[in-house]
Amino acid sequence: MKTPVISRGVAATALALGLTLSFFGAPAVAQTIKIGAPLALTGGLADEGKKQAIAYDMWLKRVNDAGGITVGATKRKVELVKYDYQTNEQRAQQLAEKLIVEDKVDLMLAPFGSGHTKVVAGVAERYGVPVMATSASSESIFNQGYKNLFGVLAPNTGGINALLTTVSKSMPAVKRVAILGREDVFPKSMATTMSELAVKAGYQVVSSEFYSVGTLDLSTPISKIKSLKPDWIYITGYSKDLILARKQMADLGVTAPVVTMITGPVYKEFIDALGPQAENVTSMTWWHHSAQFKGNDPWGSTKAFYDQFVAQEKSDPDYVHAASAAALVALQKGIEKAKSTDKNAVREALASLDIVSFYGQIKFTANGMNGSKELPIIQVQNGVPVPLYPDSVKKGNLRPFN
Numbered sequence: 001m002k003t004p005v006i007s008r009g010v011a012a013t014a015l016a017l018g019l020t021l022s023f024f025g026a027p028a029v030a031q032t033i034k035i036g037a038p039l040a041l042t043g044g045l046a047d048e049g050k051k052q053a054i055a056y057d058m059w060l061k062r063v064n065d066a067g068g069i070t071v072g073a074t075k076r077k078v079e080l081v082k083y084d085y086q087t088n089e090q091r092a093q094q095l096a097e098k099l100i101v102e103d104k105v106d107l108m109l110a111p112f113g114s115g116h117t118k119v120v121a122g123v124a125e126r127y128g129v130p131v132m133a134t135s136a137s138s139e140s141i142f143n144q145g146y147k148n149l150f151g152v153l154a155p156n157t158g159g160i161n162a163l164l165t166t167v168s169k170s171m172p173a174v175k176r177v178a179i180l181g182r183e184d185v186f187p188k189s190m191a192t193t194m195s196e197l198a199v200k201a202g203y204q205v206v207s208s209e210f211y212s213v214g215t216l217d218l219s220t221p222i223s224k225i226k227s228l229k230p231d232w233i234y235i236t237g238y239s240k241d242l243i244l245a246r247k248q249m250a251d252l253g254v255t256a257p258v259v260t261m262i263t264g265p266v267y268k269e270f271i272d273a274l275g276p277q278a279e280n281v282t283s284m285t286w287w288h289h290s291a292q293f294k295g296n297d298p299w300g301s302t303k304a305f306y307d308q309f310v311a312q313e314k315s316d317p318d319y320v321h322a323a324s325a326a327a328l329v330a331l332q333k334g335i336e337k338a339k340s341t342d343k344n345a346v347r348e349a350l351a352s353l354d355i356v357s358f359y360g361q362i363k364f365t366a367n368g369m370n371g372s373k374e375l376p377i378i379q380v381q382n383g384v385p386v387p388l389y390p391d392s393v394k395k396g397n398l399r400p401f402n
Contacts, residue, residue: 036099043087055324096123114138115185159284159375170398178230187236326359
């Protein structure tokens with residue numbers, strides 16, 4: 001058989017581009033694994049999107065420094081293809097399409113929050129691309145029959161039940177609850193689920209109202225709550241919403257034995273913005289570094305992840321950082337289990353995945369959610385989030401807000 005003739009110029013160009021000419025007998029260069037990541041780096045969810053980006057980059061460096069992801073008998077480096085969707089739902093949808101059709105990513109990460117996750121999951125489903133959600137916990141999103149959507153957060157119900165149990169054990173006299181929620185997928189789900197589960201647990205819901213996305217003044221619903229004199233004030237939203245709510249509560253002299261905000265108090269920016277006004281506000285979270293795990297992942301332990309983060313960022317990681325890194329760990333382990341980047345093979349591998357990582361156990365239920373995690377309840381005490389539940393991470397007892 002006659003050997004093909006390649007000009008020196010063509011060969012040089014091919015080598016310059018990192019291509020391997022297999023007929024020269026050189027080993028084939030392993031193809032880079034591409035993972036798409038639409039991020040809210042500007043707009044209303046920029047704080048959360050930047051946290052995701054920090055965690056993604058931590059994972060990426062750690063994996064690529066070790067040679068990449070093991071795919072069968074080879075190691076393949078990873079490229080994260082990131083775009084800023086500017087906290088705009090339509091742009092998130094457009095960029096998801098671009099990542100799949102033009103950038104030809106192998107797998108996808110979902111944006112922050114249940115609402116934007118739903119949009120990206122819909123696009124990924126049409127093309128059969130597995131997508132890993134980092135910060136979606138609303139069961140309504142996962143119960144829509146998506147075959148390619150997985151998420152590392154546990155369902156909302158587990159955290160709310162834990163919150164109800166924590167309050168009932170520590171403050172049995174608390175009975176009347178006022179609920180104020182943001183009219184958006186995740187915050188609305190957290191408000192409606194709280195209303196339903198509180199009634200089942202024997203509480204009286206004296207008020208349950210919603211405020212619009214982009215609201216800059218919450219004084220009217222907060223004044224109504226004040227007039228009802230509840231034992232427990234429960235407010236949902238994102239960090240900026242909850243900082244506004246807490247400031248207006250202080251301005252209006254609104255207080256109660258228990259004040260819960262989902263999920264602002266777990267964030268450093270909430271505590272930094274409010275100072276003493278953040279004290280004794282309770283919340284739930286999906287991860288806390290007090291819960292120590294060892295696992296087969298790029299860090300190997302919760303302590304290693306925590307130590308790297310603190311050294312790099314000079315602050316403690318919160319659940320968004322951890323869940324974002326864990327989402328990439330899950331995709332990595334799915335690829336390794338499948339021994340392939342074939343989308344169907346990875347999807348099947350993820351569906352049966354059962355691992356322990358620095359983040360804890362990751363094991364997906366039939367709808368794609370991580371059904372294995374026990375969710376911590378925290379309270380801001382002396383300027384830091386202190387775990388109250390479960391006993392495995394407990395560092396303090398519930399204090400009255402007022």
